[in-house]
Amino acid sequence: METLTNLALGFEQVLTVQALLICLLGVTLGTFIGVLPGIGALTTISLCLPLTFHLDPLMGLIMLAGIFYGSQYGGSTASILLNVPGTAPAAVTCLDGYPLTKQGRAGVALFVTTIGSFIGGSFAIVLLILFAPMLANVAISFSAADYFSIMLLALTAASTLGVGSPLKGLAMVVFGLALGLVGTDINSGQFRFTFGVPALADGINLVALAMGLFGVAEILNTLVTGALPRLESTRITLRSMLPTKEDWQDFRGSCARGSLVGSFLGMLPGTGPTIAAFISYAIEKKVSRTPEKFGHGSIAGVTGPETANNASVQAAFIPTLTLGVPGDAIMAVMIGGLLIHGVTPGPQLISDNPQLFWGVVASFWIGNVMLLILNLPLIGLWVKLLSIPYKVLFPAILFLISIGVYSVNNSTFDVLLTFGFGLLGFWFTRRGFPSAPLLLGFVLGPLIEENFRRALLLSDGNLATFVERPVSLGFLLITLALLVAAGLSKHLLARKNRAQ
Amino acid sequence: MKRRNLVLSLPMLAVLQACGGNGESSASAGSGEGFPSRPFRIIVPFGAGGLADVTIRLAGEHLSVATGQPVVIENRPGAGGVAATTTMLSAAPDGYTLIVLTNGTTIAETQFADLPYDITADLRPVSALAWFDLVLMTSPDSGVTSLQDLLTKAATRPGGLRIATINPGSTQHLSAELFKSKAGVAGTVISYRTTPDVLGALLRGEVDLAIEAYTALKGAIDSGQAVPLAVTGEARNPALPEVPTVAEAGVADYVVTGWNAVYTNAGTPDEVVARLNEEIAKVTALPEIQQRFAELGVEARSSTPDEIHQRLLADIEKWRDVMVAANLAGQ
Numbered sequence: 001m002e003t004l005t006n007l008a009l010g011f012e013q014v015l016t017v018q019a020l021l022i023c024l025l026g027v028t029l030g031t032f033i034g035v036l037p038g039i040g041a042l043t044t045i046s047l048c049l050p051l052t053f054h055l056d057p058l059m060g061l062i063m064l065a066g067i068f069y070g071s072q073y074g075g076s077t078a079s080i081l082l083n084v085p086g087t088a089p090a091a092v093t094c095l096d097g098y099p100l101t102k103q104g105r106a107g108v109a110l111f112v113t114t115i116g117s118f119i120g121g122s123f124a125i126v127l128l129i130l131f132a133p134m135l136a137n138v139a140i141s142f143s144a145a146d147y148f149s150i151m152l153l154a155l156t157a158a159s160t161l162g163v164g165s166p167l168k169g170l171a172m173v174v175f176g177l178a179l180g181l182v183g184t185d186i187n188s189g190q191f192r193f194t195f196g197v198p199a200l201a202d203g204i205n206l207v208a209l210a211m212g213l214f215g216v217a218e219i220l221n222t223l224v225t226g227a228l229p230r231l232e233s234t235r236i237t238l239r240s241m242l243p244t245k246e247d248w249q250d251f252r253g254s255c256a257r258g259s260l261v262g263s264f265l266g267m268l269p270g271t272g273p274t275i276a277a278f279i280s281y282a283i284e285k286k287v288s289r290t291p292e293k294f295g296h297g298s299i300a301g302v303t304g305p306e307t308a309n310n311a312s313v314q315a316a317f318i319p320t321l322t323l324g325v326p327g328d329a330i331m332a333v334m335i336g337g338l339l340i341h342g343v344t345p346g347p348q349l350i351s352d353n354p355q356l357f358w359g360v361v362a363s364f365w366i367g368n369v370m371l372l373i374l375n376l377p378l379i380g381l382w383v384k385l386l387s388i389p390y391k392v393l394f395p396a397i398l399f400l401i402s403i404g405v406y407s408v409n410n411s412t413f414d415v416l417l418t419f420g421f422g423l424l425g426f427w428f429t430r431r432g433f434p435s436a437p438l439l440l441g442f443v444l445g446p447l448i449e450e451n452f453r454r455a456l457l458l459s460d461g462n463l464a465t466f467v468e469r470p471v472s473l474g475f476l477l478i479t480l481a482l483l484v485a486a487g488l489s490k491h492l493l494a495r496k497n498r499a500q
Numbered sequence: 501m502k503r504r505n506l507v508l509s510l511p512m513l514a515v516l517q518a519c520g521g522n523g524e525s526s527a528s529a530g531s532g533e534g535f536p537s538r539p540f541r542i543i544v545p546f547g548a549g550g551l552a553d554v555t556i557r558l559a560g561e562h563l564s565v566a567t568g569q570p571v572v573i574e575n576r577p578g579a580g581g582v583a584a585t586t587t588m589l590s591a592a593p594d595g596y597t598l599i600v601l602t603n604g605t606t607i608a609e610t611q612f613a614d615l616p617y618d619i620t621a622d623l624r625p626v627s628a629l630a631w632f633d634l635v636l637m638t639s640p641d642s643g644v645t646s647l648q649d650l651l652t653k654a655a656t657r658p659g660g661l662r663i664a665t666i667n668p669g670s671t672q673h674l675s676a677e678l679f680k681s682k683a684g685v686a687g688t689v690i691s692y693r694t695t696p697d698v699l700g701a702l703l704r705g706e707v708d709l710a711i712e713a714y715t716a717l718k719g720a721i722d723s724g725q726a727v728p729l730a731v732t733g734e735a736r737n738p739a740l741p742e743v744p745t746v747a748e749a750g751v752a753d754y755v756v757t758g759w760n761a762v763y764t765n766a767g768t769p770d771e772v773v774a775r776l777n778e779e780i781a782k783v784t785a786l787p788e789i790q791q792r793f794a795e796l797g798v799e800a801r802s803s804t805p806d807e808i809h810q811r812l813l814a815d816i817e818k819w820r821d822v823m824v825a826a827n828l829a830g831q
Binding site for chain 2: 046047049050053140141143144184185186187188189196198199201202269270323324325326329332333336339340342344345346347348349409410411450454457458460
């Protein structure tokens with residue numbers, strides 16, 4: 001009952017013309033910057049932050065949050081249509097989204113991602129409303145050893161990401177881990193592999209890496225092969241967007257799993273939508289009855305990660321709003337916005353500022369409904385992008401990628417890096433080396449190393465810490481089980497082959 | 501009614517410039533007469549939303565009102581402020597481009613072996629802007645209520661004191677190293693990526709002590725998630741009148757005060773620097789700025805150019821000693 005009263009209070013705050021317009025502005029802006037390759041939520045929120053200084057704190061937060069979750073809706077569009085991810089987490093969506101476009105099913109792919117995004121986001125909002133303080137306390141209790149084991153499991157599960165040679169996939173994971181080493185060592189402060197370049201002291205920029213390997217590389221590849229999905233007709237009927245009965249079956253399960261995985265990882269400070277999307281993809285491939293379809297246009301391979309990344313950004317608000325512990329850089333900027341108004345996020349926020357807390361929560365829901373209404377009709381429009389001649393489209397995309405990457409750190413070095421990775425990615429594609437495992441290794445590597453060493457520092461060097469903590473032990477056992485299962489299935493396969 | 505906001509973001513200014521075109525107006529720059537006649541640009545070596553960013557935005561807004569010129573805040577985050585300083589040095593020495601330096605700048609001097617510039621010679625001080633101390637805090641579950649308690653307890657633990665701070669080379673991290681040496685305790689400084697991670701470590705009880713700016717963990721202190729044991733400034737923090745300084749708590753000769761200051765290019769004319777110093781002094785004295793900064797746990801206080809520069813030079817020496825002792829220097 002209390003929840004209902006609180007929610008009523010929240011809706012009271014946001015069902016005003018001003019609040020609705022600000023929410024609409026936020027989510028619309030979010031969708032567009034999500035669609036545009038390279039320009040991400042962090043940049044946009046940083047740029048918009050000064051604008052919110054003169055708004056009421058609630059209005060400011062509604063707008064910034066709208067940009068954040070709105071960008072997750074838009075992020076998949078360019079991945080699916082052009083194989084160019086709009087945001088880093090959407091790089092995963094390229095794997096199966098683009099093959100769907102090649103089969104002429106772009107409309108269906110965009111439709112299921114929009115619905116999946118809505119469900120994932122809504123699921124996390126429900127968690128936020130019902131269990132926020134409790135979940136936040138659980139999330140914060142995960143220590144370095146637990147993080148290490150969770151990330152190790154993620155890396156193991158993800159060894160199945162690539163299509164084709166497992167050896168090449170493994171090589172790319174290792175290469176990604178190596179790239180993740182670049183920068184300042186978190187424990188000793190020493191610079192590693194920075195080659196005297198100050199711009200590398202903070203490590204390689206994830207956006208530059210993702211945009212280079214996926215965006216620029218894809219453009220080079222299309223220019224060389226000339227293979228671009230052609231449209232049968234530029235008229236998109238509702239019918240061509242609607243999934244088949246079989247698609248719905250794939251959709252249901254992957255959507256549920258994506259919501260759970262995304263919400264869990266979103267709550268943990270330090271893991272973001274990129275990791276959620278990757279892990280969800282790996283899970284979908286593991287549980288699927290048709291794993292061979294992954295990488296060639298699987299619906300589950302698109303909805304799982306897209307549901308997960310939306311659930312994760314929405315769940316990230318749980319520790320941010322209830323404990324004042326933001327999960328990532330974007331949340332930290334939003335907290336900065338609140339501080340300017342003299343509002344301090346922390347355990348007292350809900351009791352001291354119920355209007356703010358419940359108002360923001362209510363705005364999430366309204367924002368997600370707006371995004372659903374906004375995005376479904378846009379699908380037809382986006383698909384028409386494919387009818388733009390490539391000689392016009394590709395310079396435009398390169399231009400947007402350059403601006404987007406530059407805007408993250410105002411760094412020209414990052415733009416050069418993007419094009420460098422573009423050339424490398426092009427070579428990878430030609431040689432059959434999958435880029436997705438590289439990106440995953442890059443994201444997880446530093447987390448695994450950092451938490452492994454921190455866990456040992458905390459335990460005074462005792463390795464037993466990883467099996468003494470129940471959470472850590474649990475995840476280590478699952479990792480072991482996965483490895484054994486993989487080994488067994490290989491063995492069985494070999495026996496079967498011999499028998500034939 | 502709020503005054504019209506004149507603090508613009510960079511892209512907005514780019515648009516204004518494209519529309520109006522102000523490239524020719526720089527002819528009048530260089531002499532104190534008619535200064536300022538065009539927008540200011542202040543480079544911040546951090547991303548939007550942090551303490552340095554928030555304070556300069558608040559001050560910039562009033563600087564804009566006082567001088568009648570828009571003030572553009574340009575965030576140039578990146579290791580050691582190298583990107584920010586390089587941008588600063590590429591601007592004309594006319595007082596229209598300013599940079600925010602912090603005690604982090606003095607650490608970078610030692611941390612980076614070969615910087616492409618000499619901060620003590622290539623930049624010219626204008627004024628200090630804000631001063632703040634750090635807070636030593638523990639978890640309420642630790643049962644520790646004073647710094648002496650903590651030190652006694654740490655002496656009995658095999659690994660010594662465990663202190664959580666943000667990344668190595670930060671003021672917080674070096675303050676922890678300095679604390680270990682001044683207090684004469686053994687222990688480990690454990691680095692976390694962000695301030696919230698430091699808070700998390702404290703909440704889980706995996707460390708004995710966390711060192712962080714008051715502003716950053718104000719919420720946690722106010723709500724009792726973190727128990728303040730001492731503050732690092734020379735005097736007590738007005739926001740925490742009950743909490744002793746580290747010296748009062750029994751560790752002699754330990755003072756850390758963080759600062760933000762405004763600098764510009766070395767060749768900037770004297771009268772321009774004098775005018776800027778005067779304006780910043782007026783802005784920091786405004787009751788509204790005093791109050792807003794105090795809410796952030798920061799003291800708004802200007803200085804003469806020489807005062808802040810002596811401070812910068814002294815801090816370079818201070819942190820160099822700490823870093824050499826902790827094996828963090830010169831890469």
